[in-house]
Amino acid sequence: MLLTLAGERRVLFVGGKGGVGKTSVASALALARARNGDRVLLVSTDPAHNLGHIWDMALSDAVARVFTASDGHVDAVEIDPQVTIERHFKAVSATMMKLLPERLHRSAKVHLELAKTAPGSHESAVLERIAELIDHGVDAYDLVLFDTAPSGHTLHLLSLPEKLTGWTESLLASRSRSERFAAAARGIVGGENPEAAADSELRRTLVARRDRFARMRKTITDGTATGFVIVTLAEKMPVAESLEIVRQLRDLEIDVVSIVVNRRSPVDAGSFLAKRRELEDTCLHVLREYFDAVPMTELPLLARDLTGQEALEELAALLRAT
Numbered sequence: 001m002l003l004t005l006a007g008e009r010r011v012l013f014v015g016g017k018g019g020v021g022k023t024s025v026a027s028a029l030a031l032a033r034a035r036n037g038d039r040v041l042l043v044s045t046d047p048a049h050n051l052g053h054i055w056d057m058a059l060s061d062a063v064a065r066v067f068t069a070s071d072g073h074v075d076a077v078e079i080d081p082q083v084t085i086e087r088h089f090k091a092v093s094a095t096m097m098k099l100l101p102e103r104l105h106r107s108a109k110v111h112l113e114l115a116k117t118a119p120g121s122h123e124s125a126v127l128e129r130i131a132e133l134i135d136h137g138v139d140a141y142d143l144v145l146f147d148t149a150p151s152g153h154t155l156h157l158l159s160l161p162e163k164l165t166g167w168t169e170s171l172l173a174s175r176s177r178s179e180r181f182a183a184a185a186r187g188i189v190g191g192e193n194p195e196a197a198a199d200s201e202l203r204r205t206l207v208a209r210r211d212r213f214a215r216m217r218k219t220i221t222d223g224t225a226t227g228f229v230i231v232t233l234a235e236k237m238p239v240a241e242s243l244e245i246v247r248q249l250r251d252l253e254i255d256v257v258s259i260v261v262n263r264r265s266p267v268d269a270g271s272f273l274a275k276r277r278e279l280e281d282t283c284l285h286v287l288r289e290y291f292d293a294v295p296m297t298e299l300p301l302l303a304r305d306l307t308g309q310e311a312l313e314e315l316a317a318l319l320r321a322t
Helices: 002-006 022-035 051-055 081-099 102-116 121-140 151-189 196-220 236-251 271-290 309-321
Strands: 011-015 039-044 064-068 073-078 143-147 226-233 256-264 296-300
Touching (some): 002 022, 011 121, 011 151, 022 039, 022 143, 022 309, 039 121, 051 073, 051 309, 121 151, 151 236, 226 236, 236 256, 236 271, 256 271
Parallel strands (some): 011 226, 039 073, 039 143, 226 256, 256 296
16 A cells, blocks of 8 residues: 555655654665666665665765666665765855955854854754755656654754745845845945955855755645655554654645554464554554544564565565555
């Protein structure tokens, strides 16, 4: 069912409470889509990356091929905020050194170094990288699939594009007013405008940033192109968090494709697991009661450790069968 539901989406986010198996499900879904002939870009946004461990490969912020099928493939990226920060500040520094007089270069460099460690820098860098990968990925791949950080961090991150677009619009409007006042003053007193080049460069940067976040916001709220897969366990705490995730995603106008209930206990493996299955059924009843319109996919508890292609193939087969 999950493969069918997600089959037409160009962007998918897989999220949920920490420790529920998000990375395994995201990786198996990516592999299954590649087996169907799709080109998949699999991206980890979690600072505690597990993607490389799951695929038993060393991954980084650079795109790397982790799986090849007859017609499709999976490329993977583990977002490194520090790499994005360094790249961003390198570009900013080059612009500043070009526009500022040489006597101010040293103080500007000191300011930039301090800005790298400012609160919010890493979060902003992750968001910038996600926006970049969506922009690039929807053109180069059939599916861009994000293995996300635990839900609180991810939901906050997904709420930022709209806020940052509005904030940048306000900043651009403020710049426009300042430029009009400056132009009027020059008309009265005459003279050149030595800050024109800097203002033009700043405006281009702000416009590019506004447009990038506006595109990201439009993409993630397009229910035909983008969706969110919630991974949970049939336990009280994960179920309670899943209820809250669905509510917040709906507030953000992000479509919930499916709730994946991972590691379901078998009913025919002894009294202990049978009893646990009964408790799980009670928890799932709560999920169904609140969100009966959200499709649910159940995956069994597996005996093997879910690392390496063979294990992912087993999980992908289960996804195809549900």
